[in-house]
Amino acid sequence: MQDQFAPLSAIRIVLVATSHPGNIGAVARAMKNMGLSDLVLVNPHQFPSYEASARASGAADILDQARVVTQLADALSDCHQVIGASARLRKVSWPQLSSREVGEYAVKEVAKGRVALVFGREDSGLTNEELDQCHILGHIASNPEYSSLNLAAAVQVFAYECRMACNPLVPDGLGYRFDAATHAQMEGFYSHLEQALTDIEYLDPAKHERFMRRMRRLFNRAKLDAKEVTILRGILTAAVRSAPKS
Template sequence: MQDQFEPLPLIRIVLVATSHPGNIGAVARAMKNMGLHDLVLVNPNQFPSYEASARASGAADILDQARVVSTLAEALADCHQVIGASARLRKVAWPQLSSREVGEFAVRAADVGRVALVFGREDSGLTNEELDQCDKLGHIASNPTYSSLNLAAAVQVFAYECRMACGAVVPQSEGYRYQPATHADMEGFYVHLEQALLQVNYLDPNKHERFMRRMRRLFNRAQPDSKEIAILRGMLTAVIKASNPQ
């Protein structure tokens, strides 16, 4: 009989530039409470630390297995879907999910690959550049006059929703099965796309940030698979060669 919580090990918690080591320990405890195990830390201010271990209580194994990396791209390279935790409004709206929708989406997406839930700095969250690396944004409904949640509390809410969603997993049909493009695949494609559009003078080199964000939103919504990304990159290579004859 299939374990209904089988998707949970494929859901990764990513913490970016965490200031207080105690929060890392509290996050580890929240993860273990809900059956999540994969923790990646991007440039934490201090780790490992006694305070983190003390706050983790019985979740020392989560800290022992945690990976520390220097960039968000490295933390996400093998992920197929990325959800950033943010309440920030942006000029180019990103698909935004409630915490319940995040849990449901993450569990469904884990059927085909690894999913990352990304949390930013305690005081300022994720930067625009970091949000650009997310496919969707997750939002926790809270008191609008006091909406700031402690980092571990935010992780606890999302982790809880992931666990609850496991009871409603619908098995994927036996139709078309594909290898979804990883985060690294998509980032490589976006760099290639920007290069090609600059090569043919479609983009203003000084004013194309918002355009590229729209392109990210478009292709993230389409969720191309790895073969489709390879085809698109082959097309871009042909465009670059045709516009720069030897």
């Protein structure tokens, strides 16, 4: 069976001239959270670093296999598509995609070859010369009054969108699971509810049809399962048993 997350192995995260080694570790952690593993560093200020390892928090393997190069072109030489992350929309001729569109595009394009997501310096991003090496710009729709994201946070957003583009499914067997209540079970519950509310003298005989119609709409919206119907009927039985006898 084909691994639905296989495309993630062909998506490379490239960090250009990262100033703070802790950010490199945080990026490695963000990558591992989302199943990415290919990290290339272009002229990092300090690497390897204890601070990077400490911030990686369980993603040391990402740091151990990270490549360090001196030129952005070296990080991109084997890539089919290059997407540059930009904190702001630019008046340029490059195609510009939202972070969600980047995830969908990257996952689709790995069928043709490796895809790189390039992130610039913490304080100034990518230079125009570095942007010239990108085919597409990716933009995170953030608060326009404060659009600057921490480097690792930006990587996390794009990595998340790449993972979501793989259409992840909740693993079978997790969560609360019972068969949906059948029509017969629901009709039995409604009859029981009406009788119980009559027995405890809550239901107004003159308005019971309208009231029960509202109860049907309420519980139909809830989409009860068989176990929940059993629980509710048990509550009704206990309520009738405990009600004062006139």
